[in-house]
Amino acid sequence: AQSVAQPEDQVNVAEGNPLTVKCTYSVSGNPYLFWYVQYPNRGLQFLLKYITGDNLVKGSYGFEAEFNKSQTSFHLKKPSALVSDSALYFCAVRDYMDSSYKLIFGSGTRLLVRP
Amino acid sequence: GAVVSQHPSRVICKSGTSVKIECRSLDFQATTMFWYRQFPKQSLMLMATSNEGSKATYEQGVEKDKFLINHASLTLSTLTVTSAHPEDSSFYICSARVSGRENTGELFFGEGSRLTVL
Numbered sequence: 703a704q705s706v707a708q709p710e711d712q713v714n715v716a717e718g719n720p721l722t723v724k725c726t727y728s729v730s731g732n733p734y735l736f737w738y739v740q741y742p743n744r745g746l747q748f749l750l751k752y753i754t755g756d757n758l759v760k761g762s763y764g765f766e767a768e769f770n771k772s773q774t775s776f777h778l779k780k781p782s783a784l785v786s787d788s789a790l791y792f793c794a795v796r797d798y799m800d801s802s803y804k805l806i807f808g809s810g811t812r813l814l815v816r817p
Numbered sequence: 818g819a820v821v822s823q824h825p826s827r828v829i830c831k832s833g834t835s836v837k838i839e840c841r842s843l844d845f846q847a848t849t850m851f852w853y854r855q856f857p858k859q860s861l862m863l864m865a866t867s868n869e870g871s872k873a874t875y876e877q878g879v880e881k882d883k884f885l886i887n888h889a890s891l892t893l894s895t896l897t898v899t900s901a902h903p904e905d906s907s908f909y910i911c912s913a914r915v916s917g918r919e920n921t922g923e924l925f926f927g928e929g930s931r932l933t934v935l
Contacts, residue, residue: 736923743908745912745929748924748926792860796921797922802849803914803922804866807860
């Protein structure tokens, strides 16, 4: 089965500094990888995805992620953090189970951006 | 973009009553929808896969008689928590997959429903 791991429960960064939220994956075959963000008491919002092509994927709200096959990583990045970026971030991978494609989510990383 | 509407956003009910949560795809057809449960400060736990016109597929450990799922049309799936108890209090989130784009795995999420059972 496919899986993703988010090694950090929380990431703290000062506003204006670059941020990185880590994700590593374990898949057989080519990975389909996703990042979602969740604000308090809200559903998940899609940020970006990697299916194929350029290893650097650009997404919503200025976020980007770099697919690194040798390190099996898909870290989320942003050059300059905003206080409004504070939220819960989930990495996910597509898996095929029970005759259906499903998303398997990581444990989530809480991002806290200090003013 | 694809929009998923979930209703109600918050519901408080007495123990023993049943609560229905609706999930609608507003601008696309969704043959498949998914229901998740999220506990405080935890990740999403997939409860079941809802398939239009057929029975839902439940994940291991999820009681199908407790959490009734109906997917009667290509734009609507409902989750009914039957005989709710305080331990059913949680944040329930639905998601939908655009019909014809199943292989991408991409999902669009509702805003979630917070259930509180007194």
